[in-house]
């Protein structure tokens with residue numbers, strides 16, 4: 001016999017369990033789950049990496065950026081040896097966070113890189129790079145697959161779909177050019 005008190009019928013209890021199963025993970029019980037997920041935040045069941053991770057250029061991204069700018073490690077501005085990868089849309093920008101999309105990166109020498117980050121006077125140089133990428137890839141050039149997915153522009157947050165999206169954007173822009 002059922003010895004413990006329950007305010008709900010068996011049916012209601014089962015419904016409750018079913019609801020738990022269908023709910024997205026972040027809505028499920030507190031406790032263990034919270035500990036395991038620590039820094040990651042789920043969006044529609046997909047773990048979202050931290051902001052830092054999403055803006056960090058990995059070796060793979062760096063290779064892609066280098067290839068895009070001619071394959072040698074030269075500064076895209078002056079041709080001197082490139083030592084850093086500038087985030088064209090800054091990682092902390094108020095009008096949109098620059099991600100590690102390789103379209104948001106450019107290899108620069110120390111001197112040219114500094115021009116992008118000078119407080120006064122040279123902000124137009126940093127803006128020049130933004131305008132240049134917008135003219136090639138469209139206004140989303142600095143976003144990552146998760147951004148595009150959240151905005152409903154791709155069906156799943158994968159690199160493949162992101163690349164396809166940008167190829168389409170490029171074709172669209174090429175067509176409007178005379």
Ligand SMILES: [Zn+2]
Nearest residue numbers: 075078109112
């Ligand atoms: Zn340079």
Ligand SMILES: [Zn+2]
Nearest residue numbers: 085086087116
């Ligand atoms: Zn920079």
